[in-house]
Amino acid sequence: MSTGYSENSSLRRVQAIADYQFGSLVGTGLFPEGCEFLFSTTGRIRQILYGGVRLATVRASDGRLTLGIEGARRLHALLPAPGYRVVIRDDVAEFVAQGKNAFAKHVIAADPQIRAGDDVLVVAGGDRLIACGAALLSGAEMLAFNYGAAVRVRQGSEKNASGKHQPAPDEGDDEEARHAGRAD
Secondary structure (H helix, E strand, C coil), X not given: CCCCCCHHHXXXXXXXXXXXXXXCCCHHHHCCCCCEEEECCCCCEEEEEEXXXXXXXXXXXXXXXXXXXXXXXXXXXXXXXXXXXXEXXXXXXXXXXXXXXXXXXXXXXXXXXXXXXXXXXXXXXXXXXXXXXXXXXXXXHHHHCCCCEEEEEEEXXXXXXXXXXXXXXXCCCCHXXXXXXXXX
């Protein structure tokens, strides 16, 4: 589908969104030349890929970016601490890296500039990136509260840690075996 936009125009558009959302000069580092774009049926940018890997999605409801773990890694390298970081205790880092939500009682530090709804980087000791997701509380509230979720994790750093339930594959499952006992 033709959108009327050139690839260069799409790249400049998502770079401008990133600069607005995460701070000046982040866009060019987050989305370098060579990014690919997936478009919606209405011709709007939906996903930004680099080397076939999703960096971010443009949210249809408000035009802001939701980061994939690769986009979070790039942003983590670009922003100095504490920029958009939520630091959690090391003893729960493994669970959050698997895609589980980060709770307020586990937060030991948070960027005071974080607002509820912002996309954030979840890190553990030594500024080690373990997940990315949406802040459910402001940075100050994360530190003040002792209960409830602080970050709805979208994707953890462990392989296949999307934050969504993924059923285990059935090794012997094939189309013939599924329909063998079924009467048509």
